[in-house]
Amino acid sequence: MSKFQLKWGILATGGIAETFARDLYPNPECRGVKDIEHVVVAAASSSSADRAQKFLKEVRAPESAKAYGSYAEMVKDPNVDIIYVATPHSHHYQNAMLCLEAGKNVLCEKAFTTNAAQCELLIKKAKEKNLFLMEAVWTRYFPLSIYVREVITSGKIGPVSRAYADLSQTMIPEKTFDDGHRMVNPDLAGGALLDLGIYALTWIFQTLYTTEKNPKPPKVLSFMRKYKLGTDEQTTMILDFPPTDSRGEAHGIATTGMRTHADPDGKGSAGPAIRVQGELGEVQVFHPAYRPTRTKLVLNDGTVEEKHWPQPGPGKGSGWKNGFGGGWQEEGEGQGMFWEADECAYALRDGRKEGRYENLEESLVIMRVMDEVRQQNGMKLPEKIETTDYPVEL
Ligand SMILES: NC(=O)c1ccc[n+]([C@@H]2O[C@H](COP(=O)([O-])OP(=O)(O)OC[C@H]3O[C@@H](n4cnc5c(N)ncnc54)[C@H](OP(=O)(O)O)[C@@H]3O)[C@@H](O)[C@H]2O)c1
Incomplete structure (x- = not known):
């Protein structure tokens, strides 16, 4: 049986982008997943294509993976099936909208957006364009x-x-x-x-x-x-x-x-x-x-x-490591971000447009709770990151 291959574009090259992309490297069979596989085909940095190139090397992407010096260039790459948005949450709305507008499926880091109004518009856009959209709450898929x-x-x-x-x-x-x-x-x-x-x-x-x-x-x-x-x-x-x-x-x-x-x-x-x-x-x-x-x-x-519940991986002696923020797991042990990546692959293979264990409605309800908590406590954020206008240069 041929495997379904999901081709990832990584938007941003910071801490979690590296951890996530590294977790795509081990063969999914090491966690008992036999029918799908992941490949990083592109990465984009807002600072330079050199930075994206360095990132691709660090995460062991194939030589053929493309490095982009802007997010706007990567979303046009026809080889990319899905984009993982890994900028700070202030930027998620603008970056995820850029991807959806360009017809790309999206896995967007948590918190999904700055506020619920932005989240609602992303959901609307994904539905309009019949695209997959999921908040990257990886723990749900463990x-x-x-x-x-x-x-x-x-x-x-x-x-x-x-x-x-x-x-x-x-x-x-x-x-x-x-x-x-x-x-x-x-x-x-x-x-x-x-x-x-x-x-x-x-x-x-x-x-x-x-x-x-x-x-x-x-x-x-x-x-x-x-x-x-x-x-x-x-x-x-x-x-x-x-x-x-x-x-x-x-x-x-x-x-x-x-x-x-x-x-x-x-x-x-x-x-x-x-x-x-x-x-x-x-x-x-x-x-x-x-x-x-x-x-x-x-x-x-x-x-x-x-x-x-140790996280699976290629094991000791594999020469592969993952971790976050300077803290490394044991050699050969995964971080565990591959479970949500697998969910994206299954969803795209099967034509689903949302994650199974946190649908878009639930992500929106949680964003509304966080809006209310901020409102109850007078925690205001700058208008340029609360706005639902698009595009806005941040
Ligand atoms: N799932 C998890 O376990 C987990 C863990 C940590 C963080 N996160 C989430 O992931 C997101 C990113 O966190 P992170 O720790 O990876 O942050 P980070 O290390 O600061 O990286 C963020 C990246 O976003 C890009 N970026 C674009 N505009 C930026 C700006 N104005 N300021 C800073 N960075 C900018 C930069 O990459 P380029 O310029 O190269 O594009 C930067 O390296 C956050 O939403 C956070 O909540 C999730």
């Missing part, structure tokens, strides 16, 4: 996440009524970031909420919303501790989800921050970062919420089932 959702839908922990999720990491902003850094800079839609808080919300949503038939959006109450630049350094949200066919009203508590740590000693001694609780027990997920590798099922009847 076998670990599939397992957690199955624990819930199977009824093992009974009707769920509460979930907690924390993605906090100590990176004292005034010591770690200069004012221009995308983690704190309002011009780049900085702050904990849009960068890290989205993962805490991901866990609340994929356990209280994705798992339900016809779920309704939650009510939200939130608090923010601001950084000196006006972006948030810590945010806590309480979400009240209306009853569904399979459970009553449910509460989600999502928190995120840059001063405290969800896992101070890095060994899980402080307990799980995520707890999803039902009448018969709970399922726990350990830090980090974006790339967890350990779960624990704890039931009222005394059952305790711990599971480990």
Whole structure:
């Protein structure tokens, strides 16, 4: 049987672009995926074609891959099936719209856009042009996440009524970031909420919303501790989800921050970062919420089932490594971004226009929650990155 090959164009050459593109390199068979394959056929840098060329070499793209010195050039490349947008979130709307306008399918990094209005317009454009569009919330596609959702839908922990999720990491902003850094800079839609808080919300949503038939959006109450630049350094949200066919009203508590740590000693001694609780027990997920590798099922009847979920890869001795932000996984172990890439390949092969485990409607509901949280706490971002005008030079 011939394999379906997905040809990727990588838009931007920063930290996560490298990690993602590197994860496309190992043969998918090393994770039991036999019917698809990925190839990086192009990369574009906003600074120069040389930078894109260097990037292609670093991620082991084939010699034939094309390097572009602007995003606008790459979107015209007929050899590219799908574009991975990996700029700061302030730029996602403009960059993803550029791709869609040019007729390209898009996988766009999280947070999807700066606000829900932009997200809505991207969805509208993708539908108009019959293109695939997905927010790159990679964690949703992990076998670990599939397992957690199955624990819930199977009824093992009974009707769920509460979930907690924390993605906090100590990176004292005034010591770690200069004012221009995308983690704190309002011009780049900085702050904990849009960068890290989205993962805490991901866990609340994929356990209280994705798992339900016809779920309704939650009510939200939130608090923010601001950084000196006006972006948030810590945010806590309480979400009240209306009853569904399979459970009553449910509460989600999502928190995120840059001063405290969800896992101070890095060994899980402080307990799980995520707890999803039902009448018969709970399922726990350990830090980090974006790339967890350990779960624990704890039931009222005394059952305790711990599971480990190492990321697959070509293995030791392969001479291949991946990681993010200076932290490398063991030799031969994947980062885990290939699961979402596989989802894109299956969707394009089968003619689907959205991801299976977070559809566009759910991405939009989450963007609306983040809009409301910012509004409740007076976190304004510059008009040029909140605008729905297109094109705008940023
Ligand atoms: N899924 C994950 O685990 C994960 C992890 C980290 C970040 N992210 C998301 O990925 C996105 C990028 O994060 P990152 O850590 O890769 O950022 P980064 O290292 O700063 O890279 C961003 C890249 O975007 C391009 N860019 C274009 N205009 C820019 C501007 N005005 N300022 C800065 N960069 C600009 C640059 O590449 P060129 O100029 O070469 O095009 C730059 O290298 C963010 O939305 C973030 O939330 C996801």
